[in-house]
Amino acid sequence: MRALPVGDRALLVELADGAQAQALHAELLRRRATGALRVREIVPAARTVLLDGLDDPGSVRAQLPGWEIPPLPAHAGAALEIPVRYEGPDLAEVAAHWGVAESEVARIHSAAEYRVAFCGFAPGFGYLTGLPDGRSVPRRTTPRTSVPAGSVALAGTYTGVYPRASPGGWQLIGSTDAVLWDHARVPAALLAPGVRVRFVAVER
Amino acid sequence: MTDRAFAVVRAGALTTVQDGGRPGHAHLGVPRSGALDQPAARLVNRLVGNSPDAAVLETTLDGCALRPRRPVTVAVGGAPCPVTVDGRPAPWGAAVRVPAGALLDVGAARSGVRSYLAFDGGVRVDPVLGSRSTDLLSGLGPPPLTTGAVLPLGSPSGSHARVDTAPQPAPPRELVLRVALGPRADWFTPAALHTLATRAYRVSSASNRIGLRTEGPALVRAFPGELPSEGMVLGAVQVPPDGRPVVFLADHPTTGGYPVVAVVREPDLAAAAQAVPGTPVRFVATGWR
Numbered sequence: 001m002r003a004l005p006v007g008d009r010a011l012l013v014e015l016a017d018g019a020q021a022q023a024l025h026a027e028l029l030r031r032r033a034t035g036a037l038r039v040r041e042i043v044p045a046a047r048t049v050l051l052d053g054l055d056d057p058g059s060v061r062a063q064l065p066g067w068e069i070p071p072l073p074a075h076a077g078a079a080l081e082i083p084v085r086y087e088g089p090d091l092a093e094v095a096a097h098w099g100v101a102e103s104e105v106a107r108i109h110s111a112a113e114y115r116v117a118f119c120g121f122a123p124g125f126g127y128l129t130g131l132p133d134g135r136s137v138p139r140r141t142t143p144r145t146s147v148p149a150g151s152v153a154l155a156g157t158y159t160g161v162y163p164r165a166s167p168g169g170w171q172l173i174g175s176t177d178a179v180l181w182d183h184a185r186v187p188a189a190l191l192a193p194g195v196r197v198r199f200v201a202v203e204r
Numbered sequence: 205m206t207d208r209a210f211a212v213v214r215a216g217a218l219t220t221v222q223d224g225g226r227p228g229h230a231h232l233g234v235p236r237s238g239a240l241d242q243p244a245a246r247l248v249n250r251l252v253g254n255s256p257d258a259a260v261l262e263t264t265l266d267g268c269a270l271r272p273r274r275p276v277t278v279a280v281g282g283a284p285c286p287v288t289v290d291g292r293p294a295p296w297g298a299a300v301r302v303p304a305g306a307l308l309d310v311g312a313a314r315s316g317v318r319s320y321l322a323f324d325g326g327v328r329v330d331p332v333l334g335s336r337s338t339d340l341l342s343g344l345g346p347p348p349l350t351t352g353a354v355l356p357l358g359s360p361s362g363s364h365a366r367v368d369t370a371p372q373p374a375p376p377r378e379l380v381l382r383v384a385l386g387p388r389a390d391w392f393t394p395a396a397l398h399t400l401a402t403r404a405y406r407v408s409s410a411s412n413r414i415g416l417r418t419e420g421p422a423l424v425r426a427f428p429g430e431l432p433s434e435g436m437v438l439g440a441v442q443v444p445p446d447g448r449p450v451v452f453l454a455d456h457p458t459t460g461g462y463p464v465v466a467v468v469r470e471p472d473l474a475a476a477a478q479a480v481p482g483t484p485v486r487f488v489a490t491g492w493r
Contacts, residue, residue: 007469045433046433047432122342183332
């Protein structure tokens with residue numbers, strides 16, 4: 001773990017891998033909830049957690065190495081279920097990349113358990129980890145100018161669901177009617193960092 | 205909607221509703237947003253007796269024109285510009301009473317980019333996640349003003365402004381941005397860091413509320429490769445593959461994958477919001493931590 005100063009109010013904490021970043025994120029939320037840590041934004045990402053809006057980043061930076069950070073329990077609690085129609089336009093391409101039949105893509109993807117590692121790109125767009133080893137896929141060489149809202153997509157080792165129509169270069173394997181973003185809801189994002197997810201295959 | 209409202213007669217190139225922004229939601233991918241020149245927005249609010257974070261209008265280069273349905277007190281600040289009420293000159297940087305049905309015209313900026321209009325009672329569009337700000341990156345908040353639109357105003361608080369006029373900084377002829385190096389300064393060669401700290405850049409016309417883009421010598425990376433996505437702060441100086449620094453402003457994305465070579469001091473960003481394309485930019489590495 002390494003904490004890098006970012007301007008005068010923030011720290012970027014760098015971890016060895018994504019699992020450690022998710023564990024630190026959970027620990028930071030715990031500490032903020034108890035009042036032990038005062039910070040405006042806790043922004044997890046692929047291998048880092050940003051702490052923005054700290055009164056005294058220097059003292060947090062000095063304390064961090066002494067913290068005990070428990071690893072995340074793998075399967076604790078209920079996972080949110082998201083129904084998916086696995087009939088996306090890139091199903092054949094993903095199947096070819098994995099060397100399996102198209103029908104297998106749905107089985108492989110829905111058998112795994114996911115966790116929202118971080119958000120970005122658009123409000124409520126979550127980057128979900130949990131795709132089995134060896135199942136990463138490249139981005140499309142030419143991004144689509146418009147991907148429909150609710151598209152379930154893969155890129156690298158991540159799964160994501162587009163909260164609204166937007167351009168995008170991820171491989172589309174399916175779609176859902178789940179409401180990913182509703183600013184009147186708390187939290188507004190269905191897929192907020194830390195949320196565990198299962199994708200359930202459904203017919204049209 | 206009550207009659208406390210105004211109709212948009214001329215929307216201008218880009219006029220948006222802005223307040224103190226919506227911090228606290230970056231982890232959901234929500235930009236902070238808010239007025240780019242916060243001191244100017246707070247000052248015009250004070251001039252009409254509002255709280256400093258009340259929603260105002262932010263114009264871009266060519267102002268806007270409005271017709272209030274009820275008498276309102278208005279103050280215009282930020283980028284200096286001509287102000288008229290029914291064609292008669294009115295003061296800039298001071299409270300002005302606009303009668304019901306009169307045409308308030310905020311002209312093109314004489315210098316600077318963004319003028320701010322405060323109305324007593326504030327613009328009362330529905331808040332989204334605690335803020336009335338327009339977020340151009342993600343489309344949260346009200347859309348930019350369009351001609352013919354009608355926007356509601358709140359009720360005046362009844363408190364009187366404690367100032368009649370107040371000094372405002374002139375838009376910069378040269379933009380000096382104090383930066384602290386890092387968090388990814390080690391992704392660049394020592395020569396690149398020297399270039400950043402010593403050479404002159406210019407404000408690019410591709411700048412917007414998301415970022416102040418610059419033109420100038422490219423910063424050379426110490427090694428190739430991709431940086432996994434990580435959290436971004438206001439004022440981050442991100443360096444895309446073309447090597448030209450981009451300073452992240454209020455509508456910046458909350459995570460990103462290009463290395464951040466340095467971070468601009470927050471108090472220096474108001475001047476960045478007022479720097480017209482072509483303005484010389486200097487990044488000054490300081491020990492301000």
